[in-house]
Amino acid sequence: MTTATLTKDYYRFKPWNIGRAVIWSLFAIALIVAPMVFRSSLALTMLSQIGYLIIICLSYNMLLGQGGMLSFGHAVYTGMGSFIAIHTMNLAAKGSLPVPLLLIPLVGGLGGMFFAILFGYVTTKKSGTTFAMITLGVGELVASMALMFPTFFGGEGGITTNRVYGTPLLGLTFGPQIQVYYLIAVYCFICTALMFAFTGTPLGRILNAVRDNPERVEFIGYNTQRVRYFSFIIAGFFAGIGGGLAAINFEIVNAADSLNGIRSGGYLLFTFLGGATFFFGPIIGAVLLVFASILLSELSKAWLLYLGLVFLFMVMFAPGGVASLIMMNLRVAKFGRFKPFWALYAGLVVTGAVMVAGAAAIVEMIYHMQLNAALGPQLPFFGVMLDTSKPASWLISAALLVVGGVLMELVRRRFVLAWGHAQEFIEAEIKRREAA
């Protein structure tokens, strides 16, 4: 066996990775087709935001998932990218700086990179908790400094721009939202591909090693500070591109909103929800971020509460995020053990829906009493009229919550059992195949 593998051709042979080609083609097609399928202006707004947030969340995961760097200040690099981009656009519109709109995201990227070089030198000196604390400090510093330099940051009102300037390129003015979407989509695809490529380079792999065991990396010839610093700069570059696209999309940047810790926390939260352990996790995270901040916030005033609960349950039950849930189930399916889980998942969804309906009804009634009491005791809730003054509404909601909760717990126990069996089977199967 050993002599066979000694021949050089063994690892020179690189088959064209069909699976990978299919996935990337699907990604490209999804980006192209999405606005044709979802035609409303709301959908287009959401798609545009998803596009640049994918870049931002992926760049954030370069730090969190690939490098083990828990940054609380990623918005600094997206935000600074936005500001540099918007000032460049204004200068270009005045005719003093000939930069076409197509290249504005790159300018934002260089801006983000510049500030990553500047601040990253300090933050990446340390790892772990100390790194997290320093990024938090730098983030707050930049956010508060922004209000001290109103000429650059525009003070409370922010900086505005007009993305339609210069001579149209091939008839593209980038005035209509659909053109902006496709600009974002192209950048999204290229940046995603580049960031994926990064995971296959020496620096990308050593970054994983630094995440796993920084001490040992020092003993195989690498300076861990350098590894973190260089990766941080690259992440800052992509963050800046995302920021530049955001500036083009909104034509306004506001320091109070785009640089602060809440924004950074959002990137962290949704990158985590999407799944930091897999490359594609943050893409899911970006989609969730837009759905939560646009749709959920329309639906309910209590959306941040729901979001917090989702985050809480995710950390407790699926710390690998949505991506790891998908991959774990795919693994079960790959070993042909998925069959019993159809019914179990259906059970979880139905009982879970009952429980959530009960809980949400109670939350909504409480919010209604606190915020909208003047509108009377009645509020609509998914086609039903709830009445905060009648005990029936409260009792039925509570009953749904309790019954749903109890049933869900019963299903969950059977699920855990079945899941354990499936995992045992898979482990045994892997051992068997190894031995064979």
Add this chain to the structure above:
Amino acid sequence: MTYALELKDLRKNFGKTEIIRGVQLAVNAGERIAIIGPNGAGKSTLFNLISGRLAPSSGEVLLNGQRIDGKRPYEINRLGLSRSFQITNIFPKLSVFENLRCGVLWSLGYKYTFLRFLSNLDDANERTEALIRQVGLERKRDVLAVNLTYAEQRALEIGVTIAGGANVILLDEPTAGMSKTETAHFIALIKHVTVGKTLLTVEHDMGVVFGLADKIAVVVYGEVIAFDTPAAVRANARVQEAYLGSSVADAQGGH
């Protein structure tokens, strides 16, 4: 002549406590040295001083005639000295292959590059495959390091240590926690992978020590009290008194 590794009056204090008290040691290229001594004698501290994990309080460490004391671990590694750890110290979420490839990259000059694909680095991949066979982990090539058995992790630890092609290898208790049969197998592995290299190893198992080493250095209370061939060390009265004949050695299973 220059030695592969030379320690000159090396000292280390932790606060007021002097742990290493003027160690002198000169190792010729290609020699296998076992460092023995009772628990707390300062053997691991000595390794930490040599490999740059700790900076000495005074004294010199010379690698092939060049001062390396006070340098950072990665600088020392680049000069051709590599070490393993007593407690397994690998990259748990990377596969066996990736662990070893990480160890190979710097020595082949790839540094921090992000402009080339790992899959195209033929020399690195070839060397990694060869390493996998050397440490006998072919069947575990794509298994995450965290999922290996203890003995396999120890083998991987050795693999990562020798991956960069360093000429001076420091192994800190490579067989700690292994069964008798695993130990015998492992010593053969160590001998095999360190052919032509200078080897220093901390070891508790006397059977291993006398089977592996060309020379033995006996460290007691932060000093090298004897440095000679196994036979001479065995016959040395000071060593017998201070270490081999003591209850400590008996308790540690000297045989």
